[in-house]
Amino acid sequence: MVWKEEVNSNFENILEFRNVSKAFPRSQHPAISDISLSVKKGGIFGIIGTTGAGKSTLLRFANLLESPDTGNVFFEGKDISFLSGKELREHRSKVGMVFQQSHLVLNRKVFDNIALPLKAAGWTKEQIQRRVQELLKLIGLEEKIHSYPNQLSGGQKQRVGIARAIANHPRLLLCDEPTSALDPETTRSILSLLKSIHKKFGITIVIVTHEMEVVREICDSVAVVEKGKLIELGSAYSLFADPSQEITKKLTGAVLDHSIPEETLARTTGRILKVVLKDEVATEPILAKVIRATNYVPNILHSKIEYISGKPIGVFYLETERDESSTETIRSAFARYGAQVEEVYR
Incomplete structure (x- = not known):
């Protein structure tokens, strides 16, 4: 169809x-x-x-x-x-395209590499001159206008490739x-x-x-x-x-690997809880709220906050007492405040 x-x-x-x-x-x-x-x-x-x-x-x-x-x-x-x-x-x-290896024409200078799609589109020499200089300023390589690709670093080549890809708007x-x-x-x-x-x-x-x-x-x-x-x-x-x-x-x-270091894990004697905080919950004082609500003060073993697209994800590990009752009290309190909680078993 x-x-x-x-x-x-x-x-x-x-x-x-x-x-x-x-x-x-x-x-x-x-x-x-x-x-x-x-x-x-x-x-x-x-x-x-x-x-x-x-x-x-x-x-x-x-x-x-x-x-x-x-x-x-x-x-x-x-x-x-x-x-x-x-x-x-x-x-x-x-549709512009940026390749892994920049794909610049080795026997042409930076100016000519960026100008290629503009020439193909029929731009005038004056228009091409202005646009290439615009783009070189944008990518911070004005001084490389007459350089050949083999005179550029890998990052500079990629910048030129990006400039060429967006040259034609x-x-x-x-x-x-x-x-x-x-x-x-x-x-x-x-x-x-x-x-x-x-x-x-x-x-x-x-x-x-x-x-x-x-x-x-x-x-x-x-x-x-x-x-x-x-x-x-x-x-x-x-x-x-x-x-x-x-x-x-x-x-x-690999990016969000927040596992407890083995050295830290070897020193623990109680139960271990993994607490994950997402979105707005990650910016709130959840641990303080849990301590006030339960009167338990767990031991913080490991913690970290990462940002994905500007939004936080918090992960931390707590050690509680060995008895199931206190652990369940803490787990339930975290859950009430919007956290995800699971027990980590050795």
Whole structure:
């Protein structure tokens, strides 16, 4: 069945995949298997998964660098699944792409690399000059305008790649593992640049990554893909705070690993409670309220607060007396105040 929709300037979803599938020869499983999901206009959407999960293939459906075998892809309410020729070129001018290795033309200077899509779109020399200088200022590389790619660091190359991707004022920016080859400090600077571009220009960003720190730092919503299938979908906060699938728990677990150090655990003699505080509850003095309500003062063994999409998740471990009665009293009090509590067994 072919879906037909009129383009609506008030569309909520800038990108939509409907039952898309794709198989490659000699692959053990389909690259993409009957995936349906929508990307809201103006957000930062992450696609995560292990190596070979199919996330990059799904991303490339958005600009038809890969085409689905079955299903349909919609951009701004229009079915783009079968575009070719001039229509395909026009569509790609609205969708920028940042690659893992920047993909700069090595024998062209920074100016010419950024100018490539503008020349293809027929901009005048004066327009190109102004736009390239604008972009170089945005990425903080004005002094590199006449440098060649091999004279740049990895982070600088990626900045130039980002500038080239947004040169033509796209409405959607695709990022395929844009920080995987970078050190942590450079990664943070690239994420900061992407967030700045998103805020300044209102560009919708879809980012493929296996780095959970990237998801935690930049994404609003996230899709988890495994062996070509959509496993889980939701806000970045919900996927870290309440992952429902084992693969999601494995992917996000390293970021929110708040287990008790073995040295601390060896010194305990009582019962141990793990307390998780989410959303507004994480900012309230829950422990003080519990102490006042129960007259018990548990021993704090370990605690930490993380922020996902600017929202807190608090996790701490308490040691209580060995008797079941006092432990249950404390557990019930935490639950009344909105915390999640479970006993940790050695």
